[in-house]
Amino acid sequence: MPSAISVQNLSKRYRNPHRAGRAALRSLTLDVPAGEIYGFLGPNGAGKTTTIKLLLGLIRPSGGGGSMMGFPLGSVEARRRVGFLPESPYFYDYLRGDELLHYYGSLFGLPERVRRERVDALLHLVGLWDARRLAVRKYSRGMLQRLGLAQALINDPDLVILDEPAGGLDPIGRRDMRDVLLGLRERGKTVFLSSHILAEVETVCDRVAILNQGELAAVGRIGELLGGSREMELTIRGANGSLGRHVATIPGATIHHGTDATVIVVPEQRYLYPIIELVRETGGQLVSLGAKRERLEDVFVKLVGSAQAGAHAA
Amino acid sequence: MMASPLPVVARQVMREAWRRRTLPVLALFGCGVITATAFLSFFQLGTDIKFFKDVAFTVIFLFGAMATLVLVSTQLSGEIESRTIYNVLSKPIRRYELVLGKFLGSIAAIGIAVAPMVGILMFFMHVDQGGSLLEALKGGFMLWLSFVVLSAVALAIASFSGSIVCGAVSVLVYVASYLKSAVIAYAGLVTNSRLAGDAAQAFYYLLPNFENFNVRTAVVHNGLVPWAYLFRTTMYAAALSMFFLYLGTQIFEEREF
Numbered sequence: 028m029p030s031a032i033s034v035q036n037l038s039k040r041y042r043n044p045h046r047a048g049r050a051a052l053r054s055l056t057l058d059v060p061a062g063e064i065y066g067f068l069g070p071n072g073a074g075k076t077t078t079i080k081l082l083l084g085l086i087r088p089s090g091g092g093g094s095m096m097g098f099p100l101g102s103v104e105a106r107r108r109v110g111f112l113p114e115s116p117y118f119y120d121y122l123r124g125d126e127l128l129h130y131y132g133s134l135f136g137l138p139e140r141v142r143r144e145r146v147d148a149l150l151h152l153v154g155l156w157d158a159r160r161l162a163v164r165k166y167s168r169g170m171l172q173r174l175g176l177a178q179a180l181i182n183d184p185d186l187v188i189l190d191e192p193a194g195g196l197d198p199i200g201r202r203d204m205r206d207v208l209l210g211l212r213e214r215g216k217t218v219f220l221s222s223h224i225l226a227e228v229e230t231v232c233d234r235v236a237i238l239n240q241g242e243l244a245a246v247g248r249i250g251e252l253l254g255g256s257r258e259m260e261l262t263i264r265g266a267n268g269s270l271g272r273h274v275a276t277i278p279g280a281t282i283h284h285g286t287d288a289t290v291i292v293v294p295e296q297r298y299l300y301p302i303i304e305l306v307r308e309t310g311g312q313l314v315s316l317g318a319k320r321e322r323l324e325d326v327f328v329k330l331v332g333s334a335q336a337g338a339h340a341a
Numbered sequence: 342m343m344a345s346p347l348p349v350v351a352r353q354v355m356r357e358a359w360r361r362r363t364l365p366v367l368a369l370f371g372c373g374v375i376t377a378t379a380f381l382s383f384f385q386l387g388t389d390i391k392f393f394k395d396v397a398f399t400v401i402f403l404f405g406a407m408a409t410l411v412l413v414s415t416q417l418s419g420e421i422e423s424r425t426i427y428n429v430l431s432k433p434i435r436r437y438e439l440v441l442g443k444f445l446g447s448i449a450a451i452g453i454a455v456a457p458m459v460g461i462l463m464f465f466m467h468v469d470q471g472g473s474l475l476e477a478l479k480g481g482f483m484l485w486l487s488f489v490v491l492s493a494v495a496l497a498i499a500s501f502s503g504s505i506v507c508g509a510v511s512v513l514v515y516v517a518s519y520l521k522s523a524v525i526a527y528a529g530l531v532t533n534s535r536l537a538g539d540a541a542q543a544f545y546y547l548l549p550n551f552e553n554f555n556v557r558t559a560v561v562h563n564g565l566v567p568w569a570y571l572f573r574t575t576m577y578a579a580a581l582s583m584f585f586l587y588l589g590t591q592i593f594e595e596r597e598f
Contacts, residue, residue: 083430
């Protein structure tokens with residue numbers, strides 16, 4: 028599968044003395060396959076926005092390089108095929124929503140007829156049709172985010188780069204955004220999604236890369252990253268103290284008492300049977316039982332947390 | 342082959358100038374002052390047309406310079422400060438095209454703002470039969486040329502600074518450029534230092550000579566602005582503008598956002 032984005036040893040060290048303490052990005056090598064939704068994760072200051080700025084040529088790399096849609100990073104040819112939604116997008120507040128989209132469409136050299144069709148379709152898509160004649164300064168944060176998505180799609184790009192697209196969106200807005208992303212993938216477009224909302228990423232992304240302190244901490248398909256955990260999870264109602272004492276004897280097991288139920292996680296299946304027996308004997312009720320599914324959040328916290336703990340220890 | 346984004350950016354600058362109201366308000370105010378001066382001159386004070394022409398040119402100069410500085414100093418830095426630069430530069434536009442588009446839009450908007458003031462001046466000159474309208478038009482054009490150069494200077498400064506610094510430095514450059522002959526004379530008179538003399542010379546050649554665009558005295562006193570002078574000064578303005586725009590685009594090319 029061809030790469031929509033391919034970077035090798037991409038590095039950035041800011042010349043600004045206030046940020047000179049460490050490299051913002053260190054030797055990042057990444058391949059984003061075309062036609063997929065690619066999650067780009069990392070804690071604040073990990074280098075995600077720096078990477079996006081390097082891709083678009085807003086800043087220059089200190090080392091390394093790469094290509095976007097087959098063209099050098101930051102080149103006009105690459106940018107012609109890319110749509111970009113910055114984090115917290117800002118627009119010319121004296122323009123109306125439709126005027127703004129027309130302006131950005133003009134920068135792509137779109138003929139007026141094509142532009143008009145696209146602007147109308149996008150305003151409908153992002154739910155701003157009724158607000159199209161409103162000055163942008165009167166838009167709410169969520170509306171600005173929707174307008175940002177619309178301008179990112181004005182050139183019908185092959186690659187869409189989104190930096191925190193769900194910021195400022197309400198639950199309905201987030202669902203709409205998710206639908207748009209899935210629709211783009213259906214049409215064979217590539218989406219490069221930088222986000223903090225891990226549940227969202229887990230739902231829509233095919234692959235993810237996790238960046239931490241300017242370095243790639245993990246990369247792979249969601250399924251690969253979540254791995255094949257052997258842990259089992261039981262949910263029990265009416266558990267008594269003897270159950271807690273028993274679980275405490277199992278190495279690596281955890282017990283969490285909720286208001287309504289108790290959740291027990293054991294490292295292997297063989298530890299289950301004595302617990303089930305104990306529940307039956309003490310008159311408890313087994314509510315659910317199954318393999319514990321690791322979430323992206325767990326992987327993220329493990330990777331980022333351990334790296335940060337290592338950094339603090341050093 | 343894609344169409345150049347220059348006219349798109351230029352149109353956007355003109356639209357911004359109109360919507361933000363600063364330019365139309367300055368132009369309207371300038372027109373009002375010129376009209377009021379005309380009525381005062383002709384019907385109240387009984388002074389001659391020369392006084393009116395002198396005041397009118399001063400008003401056009403002041404309001405035009407103000408409009409230029411307000412508009413141009415916020416062009417690039419405004420995009421950076423309001424972070425709209427990310428949306429623009431992620432589109433297929435080269436940085437020099439953005440700077441040139443801003444320049445073209447600015448000088449067009451300033452021309453549109455100055456034109457009615459020159460028109461009113463010519464109207465009252467026509468009413469009073471107070472001199473050649475063509476010479477007045479040439480005078481207005483020369484003033485606009487000075488604003489063109491000032492725009493290029495301000496954009497060069499804006500390519501590395503914020504809007505406030507750009508505005509302040511542009512005013513300094515503009516004022517210093519008008520005063521530079523006096524500065525050289527002062528340096529020669531007051532100091533005997535070779536270094537001071539050389540510095541004054543460097544200062545003289547580095548700054549644009551805005552006095553070249555000042556033909557007010559000729560127009561006010563019914564003199565002529567020779568076509569050859571007009572041509573030479575236009576070439577001078579073009580060369581200066583290109584130099585400062587080149588400087589500005591080179592600096593802007595290196596900037597990181």
